[in-house]
Amino acid sequence: MLFYDIIYMVMNVFLKKDKRPNGRIYLSIVQGYREPGTGKVKQKAVKSLGYLDELKKEFEDPIAHFKEVAKQMTKEAKEAVRPLTFNFLADETIDTSFTLRKNLGFSVLSFFYHQLKIDGFLINRQRNLDIDYSLNNIFQMLVYLRVLYPCSKKQSFEKMDDFFLNFDFELADVYRALDYFNFYKDDLLLHIHEMVRMVYGRDMSNVYYDVTNYYFEINESDSLRKKGVSKEHRPNPIVQMGLLMDNSGxxxxxRLFEGNTNDCETLMPVLDDLKDDFGLKRIIVVADKGMNTGENIAYNILHKNGYIYSQTVRGANADLKNFVLSDEGYVQFGDGFKIKSRIVPTYIWVTNVSGKRVKVPIEQKQVVFYSPDYAKKARYERAKAVEKAKKLIRSSRLPAKGSFKYIMSTPCDRETGELYECVDFYSIDEKKxxxxxxxxxxxxIVTSELDMPDREIIDIYRGLWRIEESFKITKSELKTRPVYVSTKEHIEAHFLICFVSLLLLRLLEIKTEYKYSTKTLINEMKNITGTYVDENYYMFDYFNEIVEDLGKVAGIDFSKRFMTLGEIKKIIAQTKK
Incomplete structure (x- = not known):
C-alpha cells in the first residue's frame, strides 16, 4: 500500500538519456540524490519527455534544448519553493544498516572550533607525521561528543555516526591520536590563547585561579593518580587540576598535578607557565584562602604581580578578629551590608634559600565586610551540622567530619557522671x-592593591564564582570524571579535550549574552536533529527562540523543516570558514 506526502523542497534535476532494448534513446528529466548509509546514487523521474527520434521532429536539437530546460528548472527551484512528492510503503521496516536520525546542533560548536583555527593547528602538525588518519577529525569528534553526549572514548567512536559528519578512522586510531594530543598540548593551549585574544579579546588584568580534583575508578595509586584530599570525599586515587580563568570567565x-599535591603548592608552577609561555605583564591573581600562603604572596610580589585572596576570619589572629568585630570605621550600605578596610604592616612566613622558615614584613590591605545573606547562610549550615552531630551522639556512632568540630569529648561515667579516663562522653560544644x-x-580579603577602592576589590573577588562554576560544568555537564583512560599521556589528552569543550561552551555563553545556562545550551544543541525521510532529504522538527539564537551566533538558519544532505553539508562547511 502506498501513500503520498506532498512537501515543498528545492530540487536539482538533469536530463537523462536512457537506451531502451529496441535501440531507441528515451529522454527524461530526473532528480538525483545519494542514499544515506550506502552512498548509492538514486534517481527519481521528474518529467518523461519521449523518444529522441520523435522529439527531433519538434526540436532541432532535443538534447541541448532539454538540458537547458533542466538547468532552468534547477534555477527556478532555487528561487522558488516547489512541491515534491515522497512515497512511503505502509509496511516499510527500519533499516538498521545506517543511522536515520542525526545531530546538526554540533555545527554551533564547529563554528567556534574553526574560529579558533584548531583544525589548522592539528592539520599543520600532522604534515610531519607518518599516519594515515586525521588528528583533526578525531579531535573534533571527541570534543563535540564530550559536550553533547559525554562518554568513554570507545563509546564516542561508536556514536560517531549520530552526527552529520563523514569521518573515516578506526577505534585504534582514536587511542593512538591521544598520544599526539598530549605531545602537542602545550603548543595547542598557547595557540588557542592567541586565537581567543585576536578573535574575541582577552582581559587578563585579573586572572582567577582555583584547584579541584577528579577521581579514577581504580584502587591502587600510580605516579600521577594518587590518593589525596578528594573534593567529593571519595577514596579513589585522584589527580589535581589547577585552572586559570580571565576576567571574562x-x-x-x-595544569595537572599528582593527586596528593596540596592546593597551595599548585599556584606557582601554573603562574610560571603562564608568564613564560604567554608573555604576560603584571597581573592580579584572585584566589580563595587555600592559596593564601606566605610563599604564594612572596611569589607574586617578587614577580611584580598583584594578589587578592580571601582570608579566614574565625581562624585569624586576635588583631584581625578585633578589627572585624569593632563597629568603628564601617561604611553602611543598603540591606545591612557594610565595609571597611585598613592598610597594615604584616608578616608572611616564607622559606629562604637555606631552607629555613622566616618572617618577612610586607604592607597589606585588609578589606572586611558584613553581609546579612552570608550570615543567614552560615547559621543555616551550622544548624544542619549541629543537628547531625546530635544524631551521631544519640546513635553512639563515631562523629562524621562535617559535624566533628561541634562535638566535645569528656571522660566520665554516663550513669553517675563521675569523670574518669576509660569512657568518653560526647556532647555538643556550646562554647564553640x-x-x-x-x-x-x-x-x-587581603590584597596587594593598596590604592584600589574597597568595592572594586570585593567585586573582583566575587568573580571567582565563575571558575567554581566551570569546575561544576566539567563534572556535571561534561562528565570529566570518572576517567576511563589509564596512561599519563592519555589522561593528559582527556583533560585537554575537556578543557577545549569547556572553552567552546563559555564562548557560546558569552555570544548568547548569558541568557541561557550551559545545561540549556547543551540540551538545545542536542535537540537540533534531522530524520531521514526519502531521496536524500532530512526532516527537522525542533525550533524555538533558543535555537534561533544559536543559529544567529553561528550564522545558520535552523528553521528550515526539510533539507537535502547537500544543503546540510553546506551548513557544516559554512561553519569552517
Whole structure:
C-alpha cells in the first residue's frame, strides 16, 4: 500500500538519456540524490519527455534544448519553493544498516572550533607525521561528543555516526591520536590563547585561579593518580587540576598535578607557565584562602604581580578578629551590608634559600565586610551540622567530619557522671558555637592593591564564582570524571579535550549574552536533529527562540523543516570558514 506526502523542497534535476532494448534513446528529466548509509546514487523521474527520434521532429536539437530546460528548472527551484512528492510503503521496516536520525546542533560548536583555527593547528602538525588518519577529525569528534553526549572514548567512536559528519578512522586510531594530543598540548593551549585574544579579546588584568580534583575508578595509586584530599570525599586515587580563568570567565590554561599535591603548592608552577609561555605583564591573581600562603604572596610580589585572596576570619589572629568585630570605621550600605578596610604592616612566613622558615614584613590591605545573606547562610549550615552531630551522639556512632568540630569529648561515667579516663562522653560544644556566631556574615580579603577602592576589590573577588562554576560544568555537564583512560599521556589528552569543550561552551555563553545556562545550551544543541525521510532529504522538527539564537551566533538558519544532505553539508562547511 502506498501513500503520498506532498512537501515543498528545492530540487536539482538533469536530463537523462536512457537506451531502451529496441535501440531507441528515451529522454527524461530526473532528480538525483545519494542514499544515506550506502552512498548509492538514486534517481527519481521528474518529467518523461519521449523518444529522441520523435522529439527531433519538434526540436532541432532535443538534447541541448532539454538540458537547458533542466538547468532552468534547477534555477527556478532555487528561487522558488516547489512541491515534491515522497512515497512511503505502509509496511516499510527500519533499516538498521545506517543511522536515520542525526545531530546538526554540533555545527554551533564547529563554528567556534574553526574560529579558533584548531583544525589548522592539528592539520599543520600532522604534515610531519607518518599516519594515515586525521588528528583533526578525531579531535573534533571527541570534543563535540564530550559536550553533547559525554562518554568513554570507545563509546564516542561508536556514536560517531549520530552526527552529520563523514569521518573515516578506526577505534585504534582514536587511542593512538591521544598520544599526539598530549605531545602537542602545550603548543595547542598557547595557540588557542592567541586565537581567543585576536578573535574575541582577552582581559587578563585579573586572572582567577582555583584547584579541584577528579577521581579514577581504580584502587591502587600510580605516579600521577594518587590518593589525596578528594573534593567529593571519595577514596579513589585522584589527580589535581589547577585552572586559570580571565576576567571574562574564559579559561586560559590548566595544569595537572599528582593527586596528593596540596592546593597551595599548585599556584606557582601554573603562574610560571603562564608568564613564560604567554608573555604576560603584571597581573592580579584572585584566589580563595587555600592559596593564601606566605610563599604564594612572596611569589607574586617578587614577580611584580598583584594578589587578592580571601582570608579566614574565625581562624585569624586576635588583631584581625578585633578589627572585624569593632563597629568603628564601617561604611553602611543598603540591606545591612557594610565595609571597611585598613592598610597594615604584616608578616608572611616564607622559606629562604637555606631552607629555613622566616618572617618577612610586607604592607597589606585588609578589606572586611558584613553581609546579612552570608550570615543567614552560615547559621543555616551550622544548624544542619549541629543537628547531625546530635544524631551521631544519640546513635553512639563515631562523629562524621562535617559535624566533628561541634562535638566535645569528656571522660566520665554516663550513669553517675563521675569523670574518669576509660569512657568518653560526647556532647555538643556550646562554647564553640557561641564563638562562631560572632563572626557570622563577616568576610575578609587581603590584597596587594593598596590604592584600589574597597568595592572594586570585593567585586573582583566575587568573580571567582565563575571558575567554581566551570569546575561544576566539567563534572556535571561534561562528565570529566570518572576517567576511563589509564596512561599519563592519555589522561593528559582527556583533560585537554575537556578543557577545549569547556572553552567552546563559555564562548557560546558569552555570544548568547548569558541568557541561557550551559545545561540549556547543551540540551538545545542536542535537540537540533534531522530524520531521514526519502531521496536524500532530512526532516527537522525542533525550533524555538533558543535555537534561533544559536543559529544567529553561528550564522545558520535552523528553521528550515526539510533539507537535502547537500544543503546540510553546506551548513557544516559554512561553519569552517
Amino acid at each position: 574564559l579559561p586560559i590554561t590548566y 558555637i557561641e564563638e562562631e556566631k560572632k563572626f557570622d556574615g563577616f568576610y575578609a
